Amino acid sequence: MERLTLHEDPRSGNCYKIRLTAALVGKPIKRVQYDIMKGETRTPEFLQNINANGRIPVLQVGGRFLPESNAACWYLAEGSALIPGDAFDRADMLRWMFFEQYNHEPNVATLRFWLQFVGEANLSPFQKDQIMAKRAGGEAALGVMEEHLSQHDWFVGSGVTLADIALYAYTHVCEAGGFRLRDYPAVCRWLKRVSALPGYVAMD
Secondary structure: OOOEEEEEOOOOHHHHHHHHHHHHOOOOOEEEEOOHHHOOOOOHHHHHHOOOOOOOOEEEEOOEEEEOHHHHHHHHHOOOOOOOOOHHHHHHHHHHHHHHHHHHHHHHHHHHHHHHHHOHHHOOHHHHHHHHHHHHHHHHHHHHHHHHHOOOOOOOOOOOOHHHHHHHHHHOOHHHHOOOHHHOHHHHHHHHHHHOOOOOOOOO
């Protein structure tokens, strides 16, 4: 297998989901770290050689580069039990991964970043005006997860898939964005199931 390198900021849940996927499937991965707060992914060298979009994570496979966290997770997990064999279940897994990027991450992860790393006092007037909407959107996403997990142990089928990994990354640290996990008991039970998986690694 070609050498795997993860270009990341370890504070990012999108980066963490790739590390967690690699750990669960037993693939070693080298880590190269950047500080997004210092603009280290916006340098001419990064833009030219790593990702012209100026964002992380990027999974480097030999001399090729794969941006977008869920695409990188798919690459690492292909051929493993993290991707269901049944066609409908695979599509359902993708449904939850799209949900994570469209409904969950833009709200839950954004508030965590604003409040924990930027600081509310440093937000722009536009960002401050968005806090309540982001909180409502995040609570709605967590509510959808709670409803599903109150009836199922995992998001798809009878075992962990990439859907769980994608949603775990920012959910388990969502309280840094002002969300209350105790309001979602089924989600809390699911978080414990994920953290008990063989090969699990914690977020830095």
